[in-house]
Amino acid sequence: MTLTKIFNGKILTPHRIINGGCVIIENGIIREVSKKNIEIDDAAEIDAHGKYIAPGFIDLHIHGGGGADFMDGTEEAFLTIAETHAKYGTTSMVPTTLTSEKEDLLKTLDLYEIANKNNKKGAQFLGMHLEGPYFAMSQRGAQDPRYIRDPDPEEYKEVLAHSSSITRWSAAPELKGAIDFAKYLKSKGVLAALAHTDAIYEEVLEGFENGYTLATHLYSGMSGVTRRNAFRYAGVIESAFIIDAMDVEIIADGIHLPAPLLKLIMKIKGPDRIALITDAMRAAGMPEGDSVLGPLKTGLKVIVEDGVAKLPDRSSFAGSVATADRLVRNMINMADVSLLDAVKMITVTPARIMNVHDRKGSLVSGKDADIVIFDENILVEKTIVSGRVIYNA
Missing domain, CATH: 3.20.20.140 (Metal-dependent hydrolases)
Incomplete structure (x- = not known):
């Protein structure tokens, strides 16, 4: 089992922006989108550095x-x-x-x-x-x-x-x-x-x-x-x-x-x-x-x-x-x-x-962990497909 946590960013859902939360990925699938920064042992961590975390x-x-x-x-x-x-x-x-x-x-x-x-x-x-x-x-x-x-x-x-x-x-x-x-x-x-x-x-x-x-x-x-x-x-x-x-x-x-x-x-x-x-x-x-x-x-x-x-x-x-x-x-x-x-x-x-x-x-529990992290100008920092980082600026 592989676990990844993306945190310290602004999470875009279809209806709102969540500040200070995190996205938990398990084996390439979104396990949880939390309003809080959950502490998880043995999880690889991706710091979004305040940028947007989007589908x-x-x-x-x-x-x-x-x-x-x-x-x-x-x-x-x-x-x-x-x-x-x-x-x-x-x-x-x-x-x-x-x-x-x-x-x-x-x-x-x-x-x-x-x-x-x-x-x-x-x-x-x-x-x-x-x-x-x-x-x-x-x-x-x-x-x-x-x-x-x-x-x-x-x-x-x-x-x-x-x-x-x-x-x-x-x-x-x-x-x-x-x-x-x-x-x-x-x-x-x-x-x-x-x-x-x-x-x-x-x-x-x-x-x-x-x-x-x-x-x-x-x-x-x-x-x-x-x-x-x-x-x-x-x-x-x-x-x-x-x-x-x-x-x-x-x-x-x-x-x-x-x-x-x-x-x-x-x-x-x-x-x-x-x-x-x-x-x-x-x-x-x-x-x-x-x-x-x-x-x-x-x-x-x-x-x-x-x-x-x-x-x-x-x-x-x-x-x-x-x-x-x-x-x-x-x-x-x-x-x-x-x-x-x-x-x-x-x-x-x-x-x-x-x-x-x-x-x-969308970033919803049970869906593929396809995620993009970008800044205020929509300049892409990271692209993630099925939980794997395939592009890192």
């Missing part, structure tokens, strides 16, 4: 970091990304693909299985997120148009049969066959998310009723108010606001969404329906300059400057380079969100969305 950050949507991308085709890429983002407080992540050839997708799924077994030094993996290829061509963004198509039952059933590690799949709900696709995902326990879509409210509502309960990177790659034959129609953005029970994820890097939009989303959806995501590409945690979006060998050349990836002609953004600490900091400083609510949106809420809230997302 580990959960990133639902991430493509890369540390110079690697999950589509690079190597186990090393998976492990590099997990270790890179652990430095910024991420303790769990959902590795995300890009639209690609089916063979490349299946290879990535196989590599996930290998990397997941060997991932000892980085953020844990919570299953794979397939982003595409079932998208609206008009909202493809940086997704490769060569592979975009309508849902193919033979194809997606083969992919889902190939791997049990798929936990979410993003698609456009208005496409032919997209509703049957969502029903099939639901039958397999896979979360359907709407993304890169030109749907109008009626199509979004039908999608929501059949399983599309999460809006992927709200505002990015989706329709707003549009006109058809002179009549106005609510798009996906407005639909996500109207449907109270729909969850949304947002790239809170302060660039994809400026402060007024962050405030608007917060005002309408609230912290219980918002998940903060990095949607980070390989340049996250790296110096600015030239980089590649997508697979290293076949991806799109981009330039990273001003805290974001851009097309070489600077005509458009080409990916996020955010880290989890930056998301929390931005919500506090740009959107006037409280620390507790900002942390909730990258811990409690994503844990519920991914159905791992029984073991992750």
Whole structure:
């Protein structure tokens, strides 16, 4: 039996901040969160030095970091990304693909299985997120148009049969066959998310009723108010606001969404329906300059400057380079969100969305000891996964 005590910090729970208490960890599980500093013999001690003790950050949507991308085709890429983002407080992540050839997708799924077994030094993996290829061509963004198509039952059933590690799949709900696709995902326990879509409210509502309960990177790659034959129609953005029970994820890097939009989303959806995501590409945690979006060998050349990836002609953004600490900091400083609510949106809420809230997302007895210690500026000092310190500043 191994015992660890974290003390002398400000413990963040979903509802309050506990000063002067401690967190007791036993064999990688939280045994107790106390309002007092309990004396325990033979326990390893971690002094938080007055800093915040929070649940580990959960990133639902991430493509890369540390110079690697999950589509690079190597186990090393998976492990590099997990270790890179652990430095910024991420303790769990959902590795995300890009639209690609089916063979490349299946290879990535196989590599996930290998990397997941060997991932000892980085953020844990919570299953794979397939982003595409079932998208609206008009909202493809940086997704490769060569592979975009309508849902193919033979194809997606083969992919889902190939791997049990798929936990979410993003698609456009208005496409032919997209509703049957969502029903099939639901039958397999896979979360359907709407993304890169030109749907109008009626199509979004039908999608929501059949399983599309999460809006992927709200505002990015989706329709707003549009006109058809002179009549106005609510798009996906407005639909996500109207449907109270729909969850949304947002790239809170302060660039994809400026402060007024962050405030608007917060005002309408609230912290219980918002998940903060990095949607980070390989340049996250790296110096600015030239980089590649997508697979290293076949991806799109981009330039990273001003805290974001851009097309070489600077005509458009080409990916996020955010880290989890930056998301929390931005919500506090740009959107006037409280620390507790900002942390909730990258811990409690994503844990519920991914159905791992029984073991992750909050500092509660019986849950995994995934913990991050950070200061007033959300600068990470320690990252702890299952009771093990995997990053120490």
